[in-house]
Amino acid sequence: MSAETVHFEKERGVTEVEVTHGIVHILVRLVPEDCNAQRLAILQRFAEQNVPVFLVKLLPEGISFALREGQVETGTDLLTTVQAEMGFEYQINRNLGLVTTRAGAMRDLSGIMATIYEVMVTEGILVQQTGDAYNAVHCLLAGEQANHAAAMLRQRFAVGQSEKRG
Amino acid sequence: MRILVQKFGGTSVDTEEHRSQAAAKVIRALQAGWRVVVVVSAIGRAGAPYATDTLVGTLRGVDPTVPPAPREMDLMMACGEIISTVVMAQTLRARGIETIALTGGQAGIATDYEFGNARILSIDPVYIVRQLELEKVVLVAGFQGVTQYGAITTLGRGGSDTTASALGAALKPHAEEIAVEIYTDVDGVKTADPRMVADAITLDSASYEEVAEMAHLGAKVVHPRAAEIANQYGIPLWVKSTFSEAEGTRITGDTELSDTLRLRVTGVTHTGKIAYIRFPLPSGNTGDRQQIELAVYKMLQKEQIPLYLNSIEPSAFSFAVAREHLPRLRELLDGLVVPMEVGKRRHPPYGRLYLLGMGTDRVAYHAQKTMLDTLGEMVAVHSVEAEVTENCTVVSVIAGRFKGVPGVMARILETLATEGVPVYQTADSELSISVLVPESDAPKAVRALHEVFGLVN
Numbered sequence: 001m002s003a004e005t006v007h008f009e010k011e012r013g014v015t016e017v018e019v020t021h022g023i024v025h026i027l028v029r030l031v032p033e034d035c036n037a038q039r040l041a042i043l044q045r046f047a048e049q050n051v052p053v054f055l056v057k058l059l060p061e062g063i064s065f066a067l068r069e070g071q072v073e074t075g076t077d078l079l080t081t082v083q084a085e086m087g088f089e090y091q092i093n094r095n096l097g098l099v100t101t102r103a104g105a106m107r108d109l110s111g112i113m114a115t116i117y118e119v120m121v122t123e124g125i126l127v128q129q130t131g132d133a134y135n136a137v138h139c140l141l142a143g144e145q146a147n148h149a150a151a152m153l154r155q156r157f158a159v160g161q162s163e164k165r166g
Numbered sequence: 167m168r169i170l171v172q173k174f175g176g177t178s179v180d181t182e183e184h185r186s187q188a189a190a191k192v193i194r195a196l197q198a199g200w201r202v203v204v205v206v207s208a209i210g211r212a213g214a215p216y217a218t219d220t221l222v223g224t225l226r227g228v229d230p231t232v233p234p235a236p237r238e239m240d241l242m243m244a245c246g247e248i249i250s251t252v253v254m255a256q257t258l259r260a261r262g263i264e265t266i267a268l269t270g271g272q273a274g275i276a277t278d279y280e281f282g283n284a285r286i287l288s289i290d291p292v293y294i295v296r297q298l299e300l301e302k303v304v305l306v307a308g309f310q311g312v313t314q315y316g317a318i319t320t321l322g323r324g325g326s327d328t329t330a331s332a333l334g335a336a337l338k339p340h341a342e343e344i345a346v347e348i349y350t351d352v353d354g355v356k357t358a359d360p361r362m363v364a365d366a367i368t369l370d371s372a373s374y375e376e377v378a379e380m381a382h383l384g385a386k387v388v389h390p391r392a393a394e395i396a397n398q399y400g401i402p403l404w405v406k407s408t409f410s411e412a413e414g415t416r417i418t419g420d421t422e423l424s425d426t427l428r429l430r431v432t433g434v435t436h437t438g439k440i441a442y443i444r445f446p447l448p449s450g451n452t453g454d455r456q457q458i459e460l461a462v463y464k465m466l467q468k469e470q471i472p473l474y475l476n477s478i479e480p481s482a483f484s485f486a487v488a489r490e491h492l493p494r495l496r497e498l499l500d501g502l503v504v505p506m507e508v509g510k511r512r513h514p515p516y517g518r519l520y521l522l523g524m525g526t527d528r529v530a531y532h533a534q535k536t537m538l539d540t541l542g543e544m545v546a547v548h549s550v551e552a553e554v555t556e557n558c559t560v561v562s563v564i565a566g567r568f569k570g571v572p573g574v575m576a577r578i579l580e581t582l583a584t585e586g587v588p589v590y591q592t593a594d595s596e597l598s599i600s601v602l603v604p605e606s607d608a609p610k611a612v613r614a615l616h617e618v619f620g621l622v623n
Contacts, residue, residue: 009332012280046572055594059479060479110467117456117459117463129477132476134595
């Protein structure tokens, strides 16, 4: 019998940086007085049409969310229909990439966001939206910059490579 | 041999009666033909003589102005588990059971050097296996290990759960069958905090990922580190009550759950006393947003303040911090000056500065503003005054694969709107959707979401 030399616990800090291509970001500007109801109505319409949304952000005067590129036509049709009823403005930003930085217990760690932003500012990459969970920080960027951003982050955090298609 | 690791939490060993009930669980396992390893937490909770918090208080109380060395603090904290392990061993011995009590180091648990939050590097289970072969019940002090050079370390939050799960993983190659049981004072993993939802259901089964997600988002069930190890090594994990005969919750791999269970909402959790901070930027300067964010995040990094629920708007950014950090954050950010392109122009203004205001009375902001005003038209100065929402908490719906079904977010927002609960922000992970709400509305929000997703009995 000998000692178990396998690692029982995850390494501390960042363990992985992934890229997901083919993401679309939608920003809807609503009338502040009726913002809550309109946000809800938009999300409900997307749900009724079975279009999954993620990275949902509530803005004081609107809502923003992301879709997979494959859903963009249905999404655009939906927005056009709802827009005719509610009269809001919206903006669709296509060909984006989602760079996900993973760590075991992200919310116990400090400095991850500062490091990510340091890399982005140094590389001249604009972060268009962010999201986070207990195990990840997501940054939405121009698709053509996503791989480079991820490579720089991997270098900075000294981790390996992972890529997905949206 | 069939090996069962049973972990008993502090409330399971704090009185003679409770230890007797814990001993009955061990005896039953022996009668069922298991060889048993018992992992024990420190006796009782804060205030109890050998509880971890009491031991910490004793050491800090020697001189509150001199913080104890982390190494000595770990040595002190580890005593709580050692005492309860020996007491529990004697409780079993008094019932005619052959036992041996071990510290984490004696059990072969090697850790790194991060005192107070050590990570298990390896376990040499040889001595435990020999004792099991001799038909002894092996009791191991939870929450601790030892460094390469013999210093006692503690494993941080959830340490005893982690010990139990890691021992299960280390003993697996030596067992025909292995299982880990985490005994606590509730009868399994609940769909919500029973203090908020009286009729919260005990789940029959859940996946490792669901339980880890629930634990990370506030459910006090089994520590996520323990669930992650069990998942990695395929160790069946049970959460049971020391004080009842209820079956408990079986935690297992996602693929072992039925399709119905995989497409369900598992529970509703709540966690944290949180402050939400938003920095609206002057319109027309959105290009500078990222530089201002970086300056702010660097200040937080310097003070080791974690931030989350980040969000970007066309002309604003926002994030949340634990409320305990808010006073320090105000000191750090009030009056912070972020320069942009200063000195790059040939004619005035020679650049622009952002001046952040965040203090309760914004003393530093006003002092800086007075000084910067003397620059006149030489430099454009833009004020950015933070909007702070102090009394927030995060309520999360753990939705597993169901999260991918369109409409979950809409249903959450609709439910909370109906209940009159304002939602400041949302966040989504692979397995959950979280909303930031006023702390005072958390019970209402948890109850409403628990009901709307059909988790009531």
